[in-house]
Amino acid sequence: xxxxxxxHALEVSRWIGVVLGFQLAFLKGANPHEQxxxxxxxxxxxLAGLTGIExxxxxxxxxxxxxxxxxxxxxxxxxxxxxKPRQQGVVGPLxxxxxxxxxx
Numbered sequence: 701x702x703x704x705x706x707x708h709a710l711e712v713s714r715w716i717g718v719v720l721g722f723q724l725a726f727l728k729g730a731n732p733h734e735q736x737x738x739x740x741x742x743x744x745x746x747l748a749g750l751t752g753i754e755x756x757x758x759x760x761x762x763x764x765x766x767x768x769x770x771x772x773x774x775x776x777x778x779x780x781x782x783x784k785p786r787q788q789g790v791v792g793p794l795x796x797x798x799x800x801x802x803x804x
Contacts, residue, residue: 703761710754717746 721742729735754762 703758704765707754707758707762707765710750710758714746714750717742717750721746 721739724742725735725739729738
């Protein structure tokens with residue numbers, strides 16, 4: 701599988717992740733607060749996480765698809781996007797358990 705096909709697969713995965721996040725949020729969430737908690741990780745991981753992976757590992761192929769030239773900014777942006785899902789995965793549950801001590 702060449703890098704352009706992988707980039708296209710990541711693009712499709714982003715859309716699928718966001719759509720699944722909305723579906724799960726509206727099906728499983730009883731109120732807007734719960735829906736937001738379900739939806740947030742799906743959007744963060746789908747958009748920021750997959751964008752970070754794409755720009756770090758497949759930056760040149762991704763830039764050819766979009767028409768932009770590879771640059772240091774693209775690499776820096778990819779590193780920033782790569783870091784956000786990890787922060788969401790650690791900070792989100794910590795905030796939840798700090799607010800809801802009975803759930804532990």
